[in-house]
Amino acid sequence: MADSAPPATATRSERKHAAIVAAAAAVFLETGYDRASMDEIAARSGVSKQTVYKHFSSKDLLFVAVVTEMMDQAGAAVHQAPPQLRDRAELEAFLLDYGVRIQTVALTPGLMQLRRLVISEVQRFPELARELYARGAGRAIGAMGALFETLRDDGLLAFEDVAETASQLNWLLMGEPINRVMMLGNEAIPTPAEIKRHTGAAVATFLAAFLHPDQR
Amino acid sequence: MADSAPPATATRSERKHAAIVAAAAAVFLETGYDRASMDEIAARSGVSKQTVYKHFSSKDLLFVAVVTEMMDQAGAAVHQAPPQLRDRAELEAFLLDYGVRIQTVALTPGLMQLRRLVISEVQRFPELARELYARGAGRAIGAMGALFETLRDDGLLAFEDVAETASQLNWLLMGEPINRVMMLGNEAIPTPAEIKRHTGAAVATFLAAFLHPDQR
């Protein structure tokens, strides 16, 4: 019910460890930290409670380990190499592709629920929220900023504040859907067609503001 | 410790009612729904537990009443009449003022914590989250869209999709700060100077994209 198929070659202890993390992730995401019961996590792992406490000496530590693991998995799906962009058309095509991709990856039931979970425990586990922010918006904005500086050098973009500019693109793309889905629930996750339309509008606004005058 | 000075002219029952709501708001905001204890709410209200249950027959109902009340109070602080804007300079000045004002009102420790609280209970009380979204971003975008249509009629703005355009302004302004503060905590609330700078950048981008060509 909560397996991610750990390799059968692992030792028994490793298999149990993975099963506990997987079951705990499911239970925490479904019920939140407070209502998640260690007994249910043990039952769903197919493991005794004793064993759960052998691997994770408290509910707090298990929670931190589980959330960190989920962030690792989510982060692994996002990376990509910086592209070579020669003119306005290539830039626009890249931004459209990037916008669709980042929304498709981020607006996932699991990631949105993880976000809600982390926010709901921001007081008790502030370092988890910091980490999620750093790996999400922080990372995206940083990487985009680096790309923008080369594009400015190439005379494709014109702007003053890199961080502000990259942040504006990010929130033109993500602000509306991420906040709507957070509040209205995962049923409000946009369809691919909606993502494409919204991305087109956001990229148009961005280019109207930051495309270098020579490129128009 | 949690009083909002209910008028002394009210009946005893009304005073107790108000005290319960105020104390419950504080406790729910501090600890979240699950960890909030009815005993502590009663104690902080200066009221017996029996009386709490006389006014609110369950923790659920008390929570809904308290959150609704907080949303009412927050919503009352936002309204304003649609302005008359004649040229580019007036429009720009209005947008700068609007941007600063909406951020100043929304990026408040109480409102941010209310947002976290509602998000953390989105599964159990989806109607509260829907309501908060409708009264927050939904209302702001709707009102701004109505204004934008008159500005288009007046030849000040040029755009295709009203809702998308109003949403873009909203998230250019609010996306970055609201999401950063949600994750990094209320210590990350921007200073007035930061709000002003960020608003200037957002409004510049918006006008670059949507100011009518005749107005440049």
Add this chain to the structure above:
DNA sequence: TCCAAACTGAACTAGACCGTTCAGTTCCGT
């Protein structure tokens, strides 16, 4: 093959908390 480490299953401690109850007191409208 053998033994230490890991695991099982179940019981148990200790505490929190919702919602109820009760006997007695205070308030307020008529």
Add this chain to the structure above:
DNA sequence: ACGGAACTGAACGGTCTAGTTCAGTTTGGA
């Protein structure tokens, strides 16, 4: 001023949970 409604304070039932303990079983490396 009086009677009913609201309130107090404390206790209690019932349920749930984190974490521990224990006696016995399984596993896997040397």
